[in-house]
Amino acid sequence: MIALALGVLAAVPATAMPYRPEEDDTVLERVPERTDLERLAPLRAAVAAHPNDLTAALTLATEYIEVGRRNSDPRLVAYAQATLLPWTARPRPPEQVLVLQATALQYLHRFDEALVLLERALALQPLDGQAWLTRASLLELRGDYPQARRACARLVRSADEFTALTCLRSVDGRNGRLAVSYASLESARLDPRLPAALRAWRMVVIAEMAERLGEDQAAEADLAAALRAAGDDPYIKATYADLLLRLGRPQEVLTLLEGDESQDPLLLRLAIAALRAGSPEAARWAQAYAQRLAAAERDRDYTHLREQALYLLDVRGDARAALKAAARNWALQREPPDVRVYVRAALQAHSDADQAAIVSWLAASHYEDRSLPRISSDSARPM
Numbered sequence: 543m544i545a546l547a548l549g550v551l552a553a554v555p556a557t558a559m560p561y562r563p564e565e566d567d568t569v570l571e572r573v574p575e576r577t578d579l580e581r582l583a584p585l586r587a588a589v590a591a592h593p594n595d596l597t598a599a600l601t602l603a604t605e606y607i608e609v610g611r612r613n614s615d616p617r618l619v620a621y622a623q624a625t626l627l628p629w630t631a632r633p634r635p636p637e638q639v640l641v642l643q644a645t646a647l648q649y650l651h652r653f654d655e656a657l658v659l660l661e662r663a664l665a666l667q668p669l670d671g672q673a674w675l676t677r678a679s680l681l682e683l684r685g686d687y688p689q690a691r692r693a694c695a696r697l698v699r700s701a702d703e704f705t706a707l708t709c710l711r712s713v714d715g716r717n718g719r720l721a722v723s724y725a726s727l728e729s730a731r732l733d734p735r736l737p738a739a740l741r742a743w744r745m746v747v748i749a750e751m752a753e754r755l756g757e758d759q760a761a762e763a764d765l766a767a768a769l770r771a772a773g774d775d776p777y778i779k780a781t782y783a784d785l786l787l788r789l790g791r792p793q794e795v796l797t798l799l800e801g802d803e804s805q806d807p808l809l810l811r812l813a814i815a816a817l818r819a820g821s822p823e824a825a826r827w828a829q830a831y832a833q834r835l836a837a838a839e840r841d842r843d844y845t846h847l848r849e850q851a852l853y854l855l856d857v858r859g860d861a862r863a864a865l866k867a868a869a870r871n872w873a874l875q876r877e878p879p880d881v882r883v884y885v886r887a888a889l890q891a892h893s894d895a896d897q898a899a900i901v902s903w904l905a906a907s908h909y910e911d912r913s914l915p916r917i918s919s920d921s922a923r924p925m
Contacts, residue, residue, distance in 0.1 A: 578609045589625060599625050600638055607646065612776065613804065619646055637666040641673045651845050651874050653680050671701030678709050685876035685907060687717040704733075704740065712747045715754075716878075718908030724751040728760075742772035746781065750878055753785060756912035761785060776805050783811040784879060788913065792818040803827065806834050810849050814856045828857050847871035851883045861890035869896060876903075878911060885914050 585602040592598060603622040610618025623630075623646065629639045640663035647656035660677045663670060674696045681690035694709035708727065715723035727748050732741055749764035765782040772778055779802065783795045795815035802808040809831050816824035831853060838846065848871050854864035865887040872884045881900075888896035897917050903909070 578613070582606070582609070593628060596629065596636055596638070599629060600642060603642055607642075612774075619649075622646065637663045637670065637673075640666075641670065641676065644673075644676055648676065648680055649845065653684060653874070656680060669700040671697055671705065674700050675705065675709065678713070682713050682716065683875045683877055685716075685903070687713055687907065691717075704736065704744070708744050708747055715747075715751045716907070716909055718910070720751060720754060720910045724748065724755060727751070738771045738773075742768040742775065742778065745771065746778060749781070753913055754878065754911040758785065758789060758913075774802075776802075776808060780807045780811060781879075783808070783815070787811065787814060787818070790818075792816070796821065803830065806831065806838075806846065807849055809834070810853055810857075814852070817857060831857070844870075847874070848880055848883060851887060855883065855887055855890065861887060865891040865893055865896060881909070881911060882914060885917065889915055889917065 582602065582605055585598065585605060588595065588598045589602050603625040606618045606622040606625065609615070610622070622642075626639055626643060629635050630643060635643075640659045644656040644659040644663070647653070647659065657677065657680060660673050660680075663673045664677075667673070674693050678690050678693035678697070681687075681693060690713045691710065694706060694713055697706035697709055707730070711723040711727050727744065728751075732744060734741075745764045745768035749761045749768065752758075752761035752764060762782075762785060765778060765785065768778050769775065769782065779799060783798055786792070786795045786798065792815035795811055796819060799808050799812050799815070803812060809827060813824060813827035813831050815821075816827055835850060835853060838844075847867050851864045851867035851871060854860045854867060858864075864883075868880075868884040868887040871880055884896070885900055887893075888900060901917055
C-alpha cells in the first residue's frame with residue numbers, strides 16, 4: 543500500500559573469490575548520480591563532526607535511502623545502516639532510529655524483523671504516525687487485512703484524517719469493499735496544498751482500485767496525475783508501465799521509460815515492451831537485465847522475486863521457472879502485482895495446485911481484481 547515510502551536493500555555480502563565477468567560489456571555496478579552524493583557531503587561532514595547529533599544522523603540516513611530508491615541502488619542501504627549503527631548498537635536505541643531501521647528491513651522483505659522493531663518503537667512513542675503507517679503497510683502487503691485495518695485506525699489519532707482515510711480505504715479495497723472504497727476516495731477532494739508525495743500516494747491507491755474494478759481509463763488518468771505530482775518516481779512508472787503492457791501498448795512504455803535503463807525494475811519493463819513492440823533494443827535490454835539478475839543472485843539479493851518472475855515469464859518464456867519465483871514471492875508479499883504474476887505463471891505452467899491455492903486465498907480474503915485472468919473452478923480444484 544505505502545509503495546511510495548522510502549525503501550532500501552541489504553548491503554551485499556563479500557564473496558570468497560573475486561567475480562570475473564565472461565563478457566567485456568557486463569555491467570559490474572551502477573553508480574548513483576555524482577550530484578546526489580556531492581549534495582550529501584555537508585551532511586556527512588556534520589555527522590562525522592558531531593557523532594552524537596541524532597537529527598543529523600537521521601537526516602543523512604534518510605537521504606541515503608531516498609537516493610538508493612531513486613537509483614535502484616542496493617548499496618545505499620549500507621551507507622544508511624552505517625550511519626545508524628552507533629545508535630542501533632545502544633542498549634535503548636531512539637524511537638526514530640527503530641522506525642527508520644524498520645523501513646529498511648521492509649524493503650529487504652524481512653517483514654517479521656521490521657514488525658518487531660515497530661512494536662519497540664510504538665512502545666516508546668504510541669502516537670508515532672509514521673510507525674503506524676509503516677506497520678499498516680507491512681501488514682497489508684502480507685495480506686493480513688484485519689491487523690492492517692487496526693493499524694490504520696490508530697492513524698486517526700496519531701496522524702491526520704487524509705492519511706487515516708487513505709490507509710483504511712486501501713485496506714478495505716483489498717478485503718471485500720473495493721467498489722465502496724474506490725467511490726469514497728475518488729469522490730474526496732484532493733487539496734492541492736497537500737505535499738506532492740501525499741497527493742501521489744492517494745492517486746496511486748485510487749488508480750490501483752480503478753484497475754482492479756476494470757476501469758482502466760480512470761486508472762491511467764490517475765497514474766498520469768500521480769507522475770505529474772511525484773516527478774520521476776520509479777514505483778509509479780513501473781505501475782504505469784505494467785498497466786500499459788497489460789493493455790497491449792508497449793510502444794507507449796518505451797516512451798514513458800525512455801532513459802530509465804539504470805533502474806532495474808524499469809529496465810525490465812523496457813525489455814518486455816521492446817520485445818512486444820519488435821524494437822531492435824529488445825535483445826540488448828534483455829541481456830542487460832539478465833546480467834543484473836545474475837549479479838543480484840551472486841550477491842544473495844532475493845528482494846526482487848516479483849521482477850524475476852516477470853522476466854522469466856515475459857522475456858524468457860519459461861513458465862515453470864517463473865512459477866517457482868512467483869510462488870516464493872507469494873510467500874512473502876501479496877500486493878496486486880504479486881497476485882497477477884502468480885496467477886499468470888500458474889495458468890501458463892498448468893499448475894492445478896497453485897491455481898487451487900490462489901482460488902482459496904481469493905475466497906478467504908474477499909480480494910477482487912477484474913483484470914486477473916480467469917481461473918476455472920475445475921482446474922483449481924484442490925488435489
